[in-house]
Amino acid sequence: MNYFSSDFKLGILGGGQLGKMLLTETRKFDIQTLVLEPNEEAPARYGCNGFFKGALLDFDTVYEFGNMVDLLTIEIENVNLDALDKLEEEGLPIYPSPKTLRLIQNKGRQKDFYVANGIPTSAHQRFVDIFDLRKSLEKDELNFPFVWKSAQFGYDGNGVKICRSALDLVKLPEVECIAEQLVPFKNELAIIVARSVSGEVKTYPVVEMEFHPEANQVEYVVCPARIDEKVAKKATEIALKVSQAFNHVGLLAVEMFQTEDDEILVNEVAPRPHNSGHYSIEASYTSQFENHIRTILDLPLGNTDSKVAGIMVNLVGEEGYSGQVIYENIEKIMAIDGVTPHIYGKRETRPFRKMGHVTIVNEDMTEARRIAEEVKNSIRVISEVK
């Protein structure tokens, strides 16, 4: 198959920042790419060969878009799967497969899948709605504390709540949900596994994530994770097992907990490029976005090793500010060696909205971490008026 400067058309469902960063790679390779996305001001509006405004959960919209392309991928999981099933049945290659997306879209199903495949994960119970969950509490089949998760459409901390008493249940939505055992952990880790159509597999190094305490959004991603070699090896083996269990094609970001006694528990997966791999643009021989393209087109995978240590800082809208964004002190951080801001292209900031990220690379991890702190304390994502 000739993809380069040819008539071949790749379709991407979703046009957010992940789509935008995928387009950097398709432009580099001159692979024609069409994007379907509901928001016409989305980050991936530019850099594609065709942009189509449309609802990702609408059967007809997704089906018609699929008919315009030679291969379909996603940058967001919440898409119409019935349309994908039909397109796949009719012969369109779709990576990740609709089957995998169906498993992942529902956290209850995802957790059941881990249990069925012998993949270590925290204990969980599924509930059709919050009333069902309350009934279990009353019958003592469920006990505080636990982690409540919405079964579907959770994203970046929305749809997750640690419940320690009945008070914590008050504001929870009535949706299908799961309750997970609250496991104390030392570290939150992630590994990105790249697996191509013909089964070539490579893993990125284990990264370590630090979360913002309030927004429950990743604040720093540190690569490589500052953990024991043995733990890294165990985590990598488990990530590979997850990828194989899904028979996954594309990237699979596997988020894991390292417990107090160095057990590894799979938290959840994302079947696409992931925030925890953004550092790879500057730090790795091959970025996660390039390797995503390589996997789904069945090209040889690129080297996932790092050239230098990498740390990523998310740029999220500061609390109290909404409106036309200003990146205060961006010049200041750009003056530091090895600092690269990525501005996603959202004009309006909102509290905790993901507006961009900054990568810090350095030969020395300690120095990279120091600079990351400096970056974090300098740059502010605000608006002109509060």
Added chain:
Amino acid sequence: MNYFSSDFKLGILGGGQLGKMLLTETRKFDIQTLVLEPNEEAPARYGCNGFFKGALLDFDTVYEFGNMVDLLTIEIENVNLDALDKLEEEGLPIYPSPKTLRLIQNKGRQKDFYVANGIPTSAHQRFVDIFDLRKSLEKDELNFPFVWKSAQFGYDGNGVKICRSALDLVKLPEVECIAEQLVPFKNELAIIVARSVSGEVKTYPVVEMEFHPEANQVEYVVCPARIDEKVAKKATEIALKVSQAFNHVGLLAVEMFQTEDDEILVNEVAPRPHNSGHYSIEASYTSQFENHIRTILDLPLGNTDSKVAGIMVNLVGEEGYSGQVIYENIEKIMAIDGVTPHIYGKRETRPFRKMGHVTIVNEDMTEARRIAEEVKNSIRVISEVK
């Protein structure tokens, strides 16, 4: 000035591969960019916020385009300078300045400038046309051998000819030209100097260029150049002197000869990102394209050091092939660690047409050079039918 996700508009004159690679950076920073380019199928067609088809040498076209943007830059020197003069007079910031472009556009003027500024360069004579040159030969004021160069519009080996006897003059065009002393040299070197509006200056490492013997196009660019530290230091000092002499803002690629006795002679300059800096995308902390954007927007300059050794191989159309391009064996080279192809997005190949480049990075230079050779011997830029 707020450039990021703002109303600020950068204009680029020219939409070739250099423009395309600049757009990767403006997308990363979400800086609105408009492109003016005569060929509507040009590489920079995608990834800009507005693409305008128009002649770069037409006064009205360039003037009107300039009126749509807040700052103007170029990716090709041959643009209408009268329009730029008028726009600059009216207050539009233009980098590089029309004054510099005027000096550089004409090779005779460029050489005179080096002489006037005490910059070492091979001896030269200027001629209004080929008849003027022939007269000098007859009068023994010029002697074989010499290097004939068209004063204007030379590009990638066009407009340059080594003349050893009268026979070599036969096919030369009648245009304004110069004759340069033929200097035997060991190495052809280049240095990219980045200089911002407020005068911050950084230099990239010295690179070494190897030319294709027939096409006179660069075949390998090796960074860092495998030369003596003293020679590298001297070359860097001279490159900085050239940049200062021009009072240049933007990138200035300074091409130089290292003579047999380690003298450095400036050959010519390009006031923009340059083929000799493409390796920087993968090998440097900050690519030449990002630093070009930083210089002209007066942002702090990024680190020009390398993370790893880098070698670039140009992908030019193979002799004997014209038509819809095929990159034969591209999968084979992508299977090698540290190999990244860049496909510019020209659908039609022609003999010696620049269609892309491949970057090879490696911690070890010797290994990088070995792989570069392998890449060069594997990939072929051909068409389906001869």
